[in-house]
Amino acid sequence: MNGDRVIGGYTLRRLLGRGGMGEVHLAATPTGGLAAVKLIHPELARDPAFRRRFEREVAAARRVARFCTAPVLDAGIDGDVAYLVTEYVKGPDLARAVHEQGPLSGGNLEALAVGIATALSAIHGAGVIHRDLKPANVLLSPLGPRVIDFGIAQLVGGDSVAGQSLLGTPAFMAPEQVRGEPLTPAADVFAWGGVIAFAGTGRLPFGGGPAGQVLHRIMGEPPLLDGLDDGVRGVVERALAKDARLRPTAQELLGELVGGTRLATATEVVERTWTGTATADVRGADVRGADVRGADVRGADVREGVGDGRPVEARPSGRRRWWPWAVAGGAVLVLAAVGAVTLPGALDRQSLPYEAGFADSWDVGASDGGAARADGSGYRLTVRPGWRLWKSAPVSEPESGVIVSARATLEEGAGEYGVWCHGSAGSGDRYEFTVSGTGKASIVKRRTGAEGEILHGPAGAPRQAVNRVVAECVRSGDRVTLRMWLNEVLVAEVSDAEDPYAPREAGVHAASSATEQARVRFQSFTLRPVIES
CATH class of the missing domain: 2.60.120.560 (Exo-inulinase; domain 1)
Incomplete structure (x- = not known):
C-alpha cells in the first residue's frame, strides 16, 4: 500500500504503470483533484545529466497544445525522486484496447488516424520530436486520443547527444533512428504509420521476435499491411517510407486524411456518430479500461501481441463493436485539423483550463x-x-x-x-x-x-x-x-x-x-x- 505516501504534495493512491524510467501513480492533488504522477527512479534522478534532460522534458511538454496530450501540471524533485505531474486521463491505451477488442476499421480507424496526426502536428509545431510514439503512448479518452509520455522527447535542433543513442521502442523505430542518426519530425511520422498499421491489423508492422531481428526488418523489408483498410493504407505506406525525405509531414498527413474526398469521408463518420445510428452500441459498450499510461516500458524481446505478450487473436465479427471515444472526439478532431490556425485563437478568452x-x-x-x-x-x-x-x-x-x-x-x-x-x-x-x-x-x-x-x-x-x-x-x-x-x-x-x-x-x-x-x-x-x- 502506498496510499499515504506523499511526493511533492501529491498523495499517491495506486500504481498505474511501471517501466524503465520509473512508475506512474494515480494521485490526489493538494486541492482534492486527481492527477497522474510519474516518479523517476532515484538512480536516474541523482544524475545531473538526467536532471537537465528532465528539465527539458518538462519545458517541451508544456509547449504542446493541451487538447492532444495530457497537460503537465507540475514537476520537481522531492529528495532524490524527480516527479512529473500530468492531467489524469481516464481510458485504455491503444495497445490494450486492440488486444481486448480487436483491430479498428472504417470510420473508427480514420478518426484515430486523424486524431494522432493532429497531435503530431501540434507537437512538431511546438518544436518537439516525441521519439517514442507507440500504441501504449496513445490513450483513448472520452474526448478522443491523447498522445502521452515525452520521457525521451528532445527539442528540435537541440544539442543533446541523445540523437546518437538508441532511444525508443524497437517495433516503431524509423530506419534513421535505428542507425543512431540525428532525428527529425519524420521519425514520428514513421512511428505514426506503424501505430495506425497496428491499430488496423492487430499486428506489429515489422513482426515480432528479438529486437535485433525486428530492427533488421525495419531497415530492409516492407511493412506487413495485409488487412489494413484501403481508406488509410496509401498514406500509411508513404509514412513508412525508408527514406525520411519521402515521408509526408504531420500537416500533410492531415491534408491527405481530411482534405478533398477524405474530408467528405471523415465528415460522414462524424455525422453518423452524432446522429445516433450507433446509440445502441454505445450504450452497450464496456468503456472500462486501464486508466493512464506514462511509464517508459521497453523490452529486449518484441512480441507480436501486447500487454501480456500473447498474440492478438481473431475476434468474432457477428457483434458490431463500437469505440466510444470516437463519438465525442470525432467532430472535435476533424475541426481541430481543418481549423488548426484560426479556431484556437477564437477560443482563447474562454478556453479552460x-x-x-x-x-x-x-x-x-x-x-x-x-x-x-x-x-x-x-x-x-x-x-x-x-x-x-x-x-x-x-x-x-x-x-x-x-x-x-x-x-x-x-x-x-x-x-x-x-x-x-x-x-x-x-x-x-x-x-x-x-x-x-x-x-x-x-x-x-x-x-x-x-x-x-x-x-x-x-x-x-x-x-x-x-x-x-x-x-x-x-x-x-x-x-x-x-x-x-x-x-x-x-x-x-x-x-x-x-x-x-x-x-x-x-x-x-x-x-x-x-x-x-x-x-x-x-x-x-x-x-x-x-x-x-
Whole structure:
C-alpha cells in the first residue's frame, strides 16, 4: 500500500504503470483533484545529466497544445525522486484496447488516424520530436486520443547527444533512428504509420521476435499491411517510407486524411456518430479500461501481441463493436485539423483550463510602477521602489469557482509576489495571495485608492527558492471562500462576507519594498475551474 505516501504534495493512491524510467501513480492533488504522477527512479534522478534532460522534458511538454496530450501540471524533485505531474486521463491505451477488442476499421480507424496526426502536428509545431510514439503512448479518452509520455522527447535542433543513442521502442523505430542518426519530425511520422498499421491489423508492422531481428526488418523489408483498410493504407505506406525525405509531414498527413474526398469521408463518420445510428452500441459498450499510461516500458524481446505478450487473436465479427471515444472526439478532431490556425485563437478568452505561455496577450511594456516583459517561456515583473504591479491573464474566471496557481521566484531586491483572483486590472479590486521574500504568506483584499484589508497573515510558511502559490476562490451566495497553498501545503483558509468580489479576472502580481526595486520571474501560470466532488 502506498496510499499515504506523499511526493511533492501529491498523495499517491495506486500504481498505474511501471517501466524503465520509473512508475506512474494515480494521485490526489493538494486541492482534492486527481492527477497522474510519474516518479523517476532515484538512480536516474541523482544524475545531473538526467536532471537537465528532465528539465527539458518538462519545458517541451508544456509547449504542446493541451487538447492532444495530457497537460503537465507540475514537476520537481522531492529528495532524490524527480516527479512529473500530468492531467489524469481516464481510458485504455491503444495497445490494450486492440488486444481486448480487436483491430479498428472504417470510420473508427480514420478518426484515430486523424486524431494522432493532429497531435503530431501540434507537437512538431511546438518544436518537439516525441521519439517514442507507440500504441501504449496513445490513450483513448472520452474526448478522443491523447498522445502521452515525452520521457525521451528532445527539442528540435537541440544539442543533446541523445540523437546518437538508441532511444525508443524497437517495433516503431524509423530506419534513421535505428542507425543512431540525428532525428527529425519524420521519425514520428514513421512511428505514426506503424501505430495506425497496428491499430488496423492487430499486428506489429515489422513482426515480432528479438529486437535485433525486428530492427533488421525495419531497415530492409516492407511493412506487413495485409488487412489494413484501403481508406488509410496509401498514406500509411508513404509514412513508412525508408527514406525520411519521402515521408509526408504531420500537416500533410492531415491534408491527405481530411482534405478533398477524405474530408467528405471523415465528415460522414462524424455525422453518423452524432446522429445516433450507433446509440445502441454505445450504450452497450464496456468503456472500462486501464486508466493512464506514462511509464517508459521497453523490452529486449518484441512480441507480436501486447500487454501480456500473447498474440492478438481473431475476434468474432457477428457483434458490431463500437469505440466510444470516437463519438465525442470525432467532430472535435476533424475541426481541430481543418481549423488548426484560426479556431484556437477564437477560443482563447474562454478556453479552460488555461496554462500560460506568457506570449498570448499578456501585458508587456513599461509604466510608472515598473515594467512587464515576456522572458522565454516565463514572465518577468520589475517593480520600482514603493510600487505594486498586477497583470491579468487573457481568460475570464468561471462562475463556479477558480483555482489559480503560479511558480515564481524573487530574482532581485526585496518585496512580495503571488496570484490574485475575483478582480479586475481596470478597477483594482482583487483578492491577493502573496508570499514575501522573507517567507511570509498572506491573503489581502485590495481596492484601488484604499489600503488593503488583511484577511490572513502575514504568517510563516514553507518557502523555497522557487515557490508555487495556489489559490482557490469560490463564491457561494453572499460569501467568498478563499484558500491558499504554498509549495503544496495549505497555509490559509478564510471567508469574506462583506461586499465580496464576484468572479471576473485573475492574474499575477508583484510589489517592491519602499526603498528597493524588486524583480520577480513567473515560470508558469494556470487557471482552471473548481471541480466539484
